[in-house]
Amino acid sequence: MRLIKFLNELDMEELLELARELRVSIFKDSVRSYFERKIVEKLTRLDYLNKIIVKLDKPCITTLAQLVYFGTCSNKKYLDVLRKKGLVYKDMQVPDDVKELLEECLYPKISRSIRKKWEVKETPFLNLILLIGLMQRDEINIKKLKNNSSKSKIKAENKNAYSNLERDRDLLINFLEHQDIVYWKDNILLINRPELLLWNKKDNATKFELLYNWLRAKNKKVHEMVAALSRIQNDIDDWIEIDVFVEGDIPYTKETIEKFGLVSFCKIKDQGFVKLTPVVWYCIKGIYSSYWYSKSILISADFEVFIPHDFDPNIISLLDKYGQLKDFDYFLVYDIDPSNLKKELLYQESKSYQMFIEELEIKSDTMPQVVDYELRNFSKELSSFANKPII
């Protein structure tokens, strides 16, 4: 409902009181419509609203932000102050036209740009990419145990690199079963190759959506948190005050929420902050994170690629396809020496391989000449292999 409608419903005494509070000039012959018009004029001006907000204390601002973003608040004792200022009507309603402007005024008050040390938050989605890669290359065997959990066996040299998979393995197997990509036979996990092929053809945003829609059913709170945060957060680098969220138990379910890799948390002087991770930014908001445009990939002359774990999953997927994971923590470290690849198996991939080289070039500051030479050489060989007549 718009402000004018709320004002229409006030009695004259209330309207006069509000006009006085907002310092509307009151003349002897002023009529109701005059006051309403003047109040609307004031409360729909950004600079005026900013002046009001500056004078509000912190808990009041938090309550107002909760009303603006969620239509409810966790502490009602500040409502009277906000009503007096003409920002809240009836029980706790903020007029729609004022709400829009308030969002703009409140955002700098509830958000902050924080430079903090980077943390490692592996996500089920990243683990899904890695698990599917392992399955596809037949580098993992999974057995079902009596207690319905699973046990996996991977090559000794891969064990360390993939140790982070453990945490999400059972969850992801459930998901893959749900997608008909895997099935159990005699307690051994088998791949449904045609379904896997179809899965591989999907883009990462779709895969992400499928996974998180499935996970949503398992944890409503995470979904609500992401939905709310994606409404508030305007910029990928902004951290939003956790107090703005009406659900008071968020800090206590932090670990559960973080586990899904959708929201990051940080704390500065007892004040908690949250923000969406780049992958959510991309898959839910549909915006390619500016961070993913950065030249964050490092390449060494030893054919090693160092890619941050929260970087573009499209590139991680390519690396997982054409490289061998050596380490997984803040960086995923891939060995991309093409001599480890089998040309015969990749003859249909020459374009994709070419794209892989281009992505690495774009997203890294420098590619050592040795690496560049060998990758391009391999790419050429793939093209000529693909063009060879089949005898």
Add this chain to the structure above:
Amino acid sequence: MYYKPLIVHKNGKIFLIQDFDNDGHLAQKLTDFADMIKIPEGVSTFELSPYALWSAAAKGYEVENIISFLRNNSCNVLDKSLEIRINKNMMQYRSLKLFHSGKYLALQAVRSEIIEEILKKDKKLKEIVIQRANDCTLLFDTSRKIELKKQLFKREFFAIDATNKMGRALDINFLKVTRSGVDFKLRDYQIQAAREFLENKDKAGGGGVVIMPPKSGKTFVGLKVIGSLKTNTLIISEDSSSASSWKEEILDKTDLAEESILIYNSDRQAPEPITITTYRNLATNSEAFRYLSQQEWGLIIYDDAHKLPATTYRETADIPSKYKLALAATLDRSDNQGVLVFALIGPKWFEILPQTLRRQGYLSNVECREIKVPLSEKAEEEYLYLEKNSNDNKALLKVAAKNDKKKEALVHLIRPHKRTVIASFFTDLAEQIGQDYQIDFITGQINPSIRLEKVEKFNKEEINCLIHTLVGEQLNLQNIDVIVSISYQEGSEREEYLRLGKLMEVNKKDYDGWFFSIISAGTVEEYYYKRRRKSLINYGYRFKILELKDLEEGGLSF
């Protein structure tokens, strides 16, 4: 995007972004408490191994020093589990000691739980315990020392070896002017390396390792240590040529009489205050081994210590001595057993990276280029035939090595004003090139005295180009500007590193050394060479790949 030089993983891997460390200070600093894994162009990798941290504690580092260094220099948060491990590994220092107790070897811990943990973790070790003397002490047969140290190291228990107590005094002094008439002064880093060993050796039972690149003067560090300890010394070197060069250096730079220095060849010789032998001699001559083991050595120097972990040479670590110094350019071994040097001798007290010495002007920069050449028509025909009919890798390698097209590349690389050495594994190829281009060649078939004449001619700059086979790897060729490798044995990676070391001397005409490897593209030679290249890249050499056509188009200036 990166705002600090390091990313630290919770498994102890440290990645150093080289753009942040142009002067190499950080890399050098990291060697104090972490193992250098590799330093290829772009990103260097170090590892906080348990032993490196234990050694750092022995050197006097505090847990907080290391953690705050990592925190101050890394972009990411240090994982709590890593901090706990750093603390645990460093606190282990001084918790275990190995010493002689009567006729036994005693392993004593500061707390009984450590002994419990050792016995629980290592059944093999439990089996060789003779007696548990008390809660904190286990007794072993003295002959089990190497086995015990190896097992403890494997299980990440590091003991201070206090079993060595002997040594006899030796009067030895450095000469200010060498016997060959040159003013002699050790370089700062050589003095520092010796000092680090001398100051720290007693903190870990008298042993320790010094790692320095080829051509950086490890022998002088050894001499400085002998000169400071003034004790009778056994030097174990890689081969007879290296043994001779130790003798020459000692004679030239110290006041020791020639009769006090012995190159030990047979089991009938009485050892001298300084006795030099080889790993092979000790491994193959059991009489010599037994005899030298019975002497009361004050110091044993293990030169080229990467040899020591070989199964046949490992026993040499059992020769008793008060102090033990291992000198190495690298501990890399194809069997990954290089770290056993730490278990057998002691912590790494000093390591200096090639880039640090380059920065200080002690080593010159080396530019590496791999030149890929296609097979000539004739070679290709032969290669394809062999590939199809025999798949004999050695035969294929030979065809690839002798590819005629290599000569086309070679002519672009021999410059009259550059002092060039060509290395070939295949003798006939060396001879053929020598004859075709009128280049002096040194092969195993040539009389040793003629070989030395040719070396002298090269060193006196009477000739500027020389081609040699494997036999030439040991020759002391000086002031080389360019090395061209034209044919290869399957794979010694270390051989290539040492070969390259010859280019790193600074007293040559050009500041940059050039290392070219001519490779037949698309062949097994290329496949094998990749391993060598990888190893050189990981030592920090900058490689570029060129093709024959690039040379023909003038794409190489040097």
